[in-house]
Amino acid sequence: MAAFVIRRLIQSVLVMLVVAFVAFSLFNFVGDPINNMVGQETSLAEREEMRQDLGLDDPFPVQFARFVGNAVQFNFGLSFRRQAPVAEVIGERLPATLELAAVSAVFALVFGLALGVYTALRRDGWLAQAIMAGSLVGVSLPTFLIGIILIWIFAVELGWLPSFGRGEVVYIGWWSTGLLTVDGLKALVLPAITLGLFQLTLIMRLVRAEMLEVLRTDYIKFARARGLTNRVINFGHALKNTMVPVLTITGLQLGSLIAFAIITETVFQWPGIGLLFIQSIQFVDIPVMSAYLVMISLFFVVINLVVDLLYYVVDPRLRVERAAHG
């Protein structure tokens, strides 16, 4: 166990170092950082002095080590565009994205489970068939088109829901939340559906496939023979055993939710980190770009690590196999 955990940890740290290297190279290969900071009237001598002050003439490994040291404390310097510390710029945008991602994850999980169970139990019903066919079309629609279609129907034609922004937000400390006002909740509906729809179809298909598999097994037959009610069999026995893969996939998809939030946030002008990242690409705002890169990679690496470790804990076969191989 310890050897496996240590090996996985080393792997994760290596990945993060590679990501940090890419983020660091952004600063170095993209023009001269001094030029980005000073005006044209700065003399060469002053520039040289600044270069020494900032440690930009140090050897490469020293600079990289300093960058990693700063990155660990989430210090990425000033945003070129906003002239404010990157941590601050991201900090004020982060709650918006996390709330959006959390709400759409819950939406995807609840509806995915319900529809998945329904389509598995009523496999030949017309509604189940229609849901499955609809999910196929849903998968082939690009995320941004789903958002535009929803805006067109619910914001433009029906006028029920707002089409952009977060609505009214309440501050709890530094955390801004839209979950406590009616306006904020209304603004959340369309973006959350847009972001969660793909994961919903994924979870639904997974639950359906797993349910169909489990319902064929012997212990379900035995349960029926014992005279248990359908409800106990379907939900107490069958659904329970499909939950492990479903939760794994949902966990792994959390990272994709944050990544795909880039698209959803652009469609709905949602003031989160995804929109910030797109703007930083358009304006070549390197500090924000590299901070986003490091942050999202950390997120992915941690999720993958946790899922791997959980697998190891949950699935005894993995332990046996590794022991046999030495």
Added chain:
Amino acid sequence: MADDTHLDHRPSSEPPIYAPKASAAMIEAQEPAGRWRRAWDSDIAYSFRRSPVAVVSAVITLIFFIGALFAPWLAPQNPFDPASLNLMNGFTPPMTDNAFTGEQFLLGTDNQGRDILSTILYGSRISLLVGFASVIFALILGTVLGLLAGYLGGWLDSVIMRIADVQLSFPAILIALLIFGVARAMLPRDMQNDVAIYVLIVAIGLSNWVQYARTVRGTTMVEKNKEYVHAARLIGLHPFKIMVRHVLPNVTGPVLVIATIGLALAIITEATLSFLGVGVPPTQPSLGTMIQVGQDYLFSGEWWITFFPGLALVLLALSVNLLGDWLRDALNPKLR
């Protein structure tokens, strides 16, 4: 494909294999059509004819290809030639007379008076170009790396597959965005628009090579232990010659399937990036750019500016996707 199990499905008009010797004249008469005849009777063509979904999506895909290829001759106007545009034609709804000029457009016009049908034809040109080029890029890169990793093994295999694992844990769209962002930051500002389309191709290609590399590596590892490869090694062929001449032809089937589905994915990725405003330059609008332009006018009721390009994108991606699904099933020996 010499597969006798399918003889019973074939049209009965085909001469049975045990037919008495045909006269020389008959053979000569059949000869010119022979190749087409064989292609028509092959298993793939048979399964294609029997699948209405495959036929319909192939027809739609073909229409898009022809439309994109011959856009300059098919389109009613050249939407990127300012001389052919009339601003007075702006915002004409589909199939209605324009209030000022009285002109009519099948799918309406956008804010600058460009005919939507023409912009779709020219736009799918860009979409398909970027899609094809990036798939070819990913295919070549992935196949080469997969062949090397699978055939040579050792540390090279470990390094390539480790990189693949890491890349696979990130969504492709994020990788493409990052590569595009980095490239944009590194290029001088005045060059950005000229090379944007190539950068886009490389970015989408680099974000999708892993699938090819994994598949090719797996197949290569199976093939390299077969007797014909051993024989080739015994007669002293160079490893690279064995890889290219003997192993490569045997991995093309699965690669073709991935490439077809990859084309749909690349088209959607390109549209997404262009929609985000980090894709093709505004001077060469693709379907994604047009959807983005139209989104602003959705609120004032000009739905057709974004609706028709969106419909075109979904039709194109869906039919290429379905074609890929069909190809996967048709080439899968387990399903035969």
